[in-house]
Amino acid sequence: MSKGLTCYSILYFIAGTMLMLCTGIVCSGSQVIQITPQTDRKDLTPFLSVFRDDSQTLDIADIVTPRDNVLFKPVNGQSSFGYSTANFWFKFTANNPSTKTISWFLEYPYAVVDHFEFFHSGPEGFTSTKGGDLHPFSLRPVDYRTMVVPVTLPPGAHTFYFRIHSGGAIVSAVTAWGKSAFEHHRTLDLALNWIYCGIMLATIIYCLLIFVSLRQSAFLFLAFFVSAITFFTLVHTGLAFQYLWPESTKWANLCHPLSGFAAISGAVLFTRSFLHTKKHLPLFDTILKTFIAGSVVLIFISFFVPYPFMTRALMVMACLMGLAMTFSGIMLVFKQIRRAGFYLLAWSPFIVTIALMVIKSFGLIRNNLFTDSMVPISSALVAILLSFALIDNVKIMILEREKFLKDIDNSEKMYRMLAENVKDVIWRLDLKTMKLIYITPSVEEMMGYTPKEAEGFIFKEMLPRNAGKNAWKAIQEGMQKSASCTGETRHAFTIELECYNKARQIFWTETTTTFVQDKQGNPIEMIGITRDITERKKAEAENRALEIQLNQSRKMEAIGTLAGGIAHDMNNIIGAILGYAELSINETDRQTRMYHRLHRIIKGCDRARDLVQGILTFSRQDSRVLQTIAIYPVVNEVLKLIRVTLPSNISIDDASMDETLMIKADPTQVHQVIMNLCTNAGYAMGKKGGLLKISIQREIIQQETAQKQIHLLPGSYVKLTVSDTGHGMPHETMAHIFEPFFTTKPMGSGTGLGLAMVHGIMEELGGKVHVLSESGQGTLFTLFFPEADMTSAPTPINTWRRSDPRNFSE
Secondary structure, X not given: OOHHHHHHHHHHHHHHHHHHHXXXXXXXXXXXXXXXXXXXXXXXXXXXXXXEEOOOOOOHHHHOOHXXXXXXXXXXXXXXXXXXXXXXXXXXXXXXXXXXXEEEEXXXXXXXXXXXXXXXXXXXXXEXXXXXXXXXXXXXXXXXXXXXXXXXXXXXXXEEEEEEEOOOEEEOOOEEEEHHXXXXXXXXXXXXXXXXXXXXXXXXXXXXXXXXXXXXXXXXXXXXXXXXXXXXHHHHOOHHHHHOXXXXXXXXXXXHHXXXXXXXXXXXXXXXXXXXXXXXXXXXXXXXXXXXXXXXXXXXXXXXXXXXXXXXHHHHHHHHHHHXXXXXXXXXXXXXXXXXXXXXXXXXXHHHHHHHHHHHHOOOOOOOHHHHHHHHHHHHHHXXXXXXXXXXXXXXXHHHXXXXXXXXXXXXHHHHHHHHHOOOEEEEEEOOOOEEEEEOOHHHHHHOOOHHHHHOOEHHHHOOHHHHHHHHHHHHHHHHHHOOOOOXXXXXXXXXEEEEOOOOOEEEEEEEEEEEEOOOOOEEEEEEEEEEOHHHHHHHHHHHHHHHHHHHHHXXXXXXXXXXXXXXXXXXXXXXXXXXXXXXXXXXXXXXXXXXXHHHHHHHHHHHHHHHHXXXXXXXXXXXXXXXXXHHHHHHHXXXXXHHHOOOOEEEEOOOEXXXXXEEEOXXXXXXXXXXXXXXXXXXXXXXXXXXEXXXXXXXXXXXXXXXXXXXXXXXXXXXXXEEOOOOOOHHHHOOOOOOOOOOOOOOOOOOOHHHHHHHXXXXXXXXXXXXXXXXXXXXXXXXXXXXXXXOOOOOHHHOOOOOOOOOOO
């Protein structure tokens, strides 16, 4: 706002005010006022005559005597007589030209008067009606904030008297009202006063809310000023006496100056805060602080010093305050302080009001409608304008802070980018409540919780029991270690823990923490960075499994090499024994004992030869012709044979079998593999019975799955599963089941080559055998055969050589 615009606005306002004052000055006319039944409102002030009783001893009987009555002089437009301790007597003559008695009301509009007494003559002489601050409000004939007296005017001319005595300014303004006009005036006046109170209350609440939000002291001081000036207005207009203390006569004279001094101190406090006079006008700021101190002192003095002195002191302080505020505003306008222009524009109505009140109080101008209403109007106007000025001030502050916020915004964006986009979760834990007080949005991707959901969790709720114990133990150890670093932060520990996600699934995390301590060295917070290491843990587990598979494969290969060498040598020895035995038996009579002994030798050699063949199969050193066969007929043939040998309490489920799948293998070997697995399953279930389940399905092995296995390439496989509900195997047993001659059966019940042969055959075919088992939970064998080309013709079933299921079962 420019200096010229501000100065012109103030000049226009002052000029308009003086014009309104001038229009209120009228000359006195006839000494008799005409009151008719049609009269609604008439100002009686120009028709008054006044007599000043400095002795304060005369009463109505003395006043109406011809000697004293000639002392009355016309007021000649003077409605205010300043401050005086004298009694002021006024009289006026009203004429009723009609033939009927007229009832009307006489209002004395100045509420803060100590004593007002109205006299009117009757058949028995003069009767009086008293009112004012020194008389209880209940004695007033009309329930209204100012003194209102009902008057009856018989036909003809009649003279009325009233007396005023007050410690404040003496005002002689009186108004005549018709009954209906007064009721309308009272209703409208009440509405306007409550609207005023509503505006001021809204301004107070608004300023307090803004203060609570922004913590700007100017809003608090403005709320204090508006509260004080509103209270002053209620006292000044008589509303406080009417509604707050109608029977207590001492409060009006006490609260009038007290609220005025409070308003002055509030205005000066606001000026210092809003204009920053300490910064821009340091010398003048000292003067303003003196005003504040003086106002506070006068507030306390008001309880002990008489009202006449305090009301004069109030006028002087108000005048000085108005000059000081105007000077400070003008000085800062010339310094091109933007807010000073708004300040002057907002305060100019109130400063003019202060000036007029001072002038009117000392009787230099007459009373009129504008001077009667200027306090509530100007105070409401200044409250509204200052609110807008403060909003503009807030706007300036926002503009000034924008540059600062932009500088912060860049670093904040970098932090947000890091916090919101990093996959690791950054969090803060309150060590008193053990609850999360902050967590980055990446927690939703890691755990499924939103940051708001996660912040209320106790950390133990997010961990399995054992992980929670380990975490709590690590926290306690970390707190003890960090206790030596008072007032600092210290890296405490890094720990790997299992955690729950929102679906209550367990995943692995690695957490690095730092403790935050207070000045006494007590840990109060823990800051941590948590990383999801589930994939790493899976990879480690897979690597360990692959390592176990590799070691097992190497071990089996070494055993197979050893067994193959031994088997070849044994085959040569058995061949020699068998050859000589067959030559000898051909030359021996069947009826001799020697024949039977040689027959037993030959039978033993046959069994030894089959045993050697099993060893060669395990070591993959026997030569077989691979054929394209359908696996379903082989399985079906095995099931026909196995049903005969299994107890009746063992049922077989073969419903899930794809009959179209083909593999490339030796059918006899496949028959041996399936027969051994089914025989072992039947043995595991034994007399208790159970369920033997066999299925054949196609399985597509992807690259990821193939990488987790040894000797298994990506592609299409035929998956054969054989499961039982028997006693299962412990992990210690499972580690050795594919080793030759390892068996859990009693002595003489098995050779220990059954599963070793299964393993050797599957490895030779380029397949794989997996086993899953738990003690008491049964066993599942899964065999993966490479699927054969569907265009090859399968080998007929009658070309197979069937195996005896008793030969090589474990």
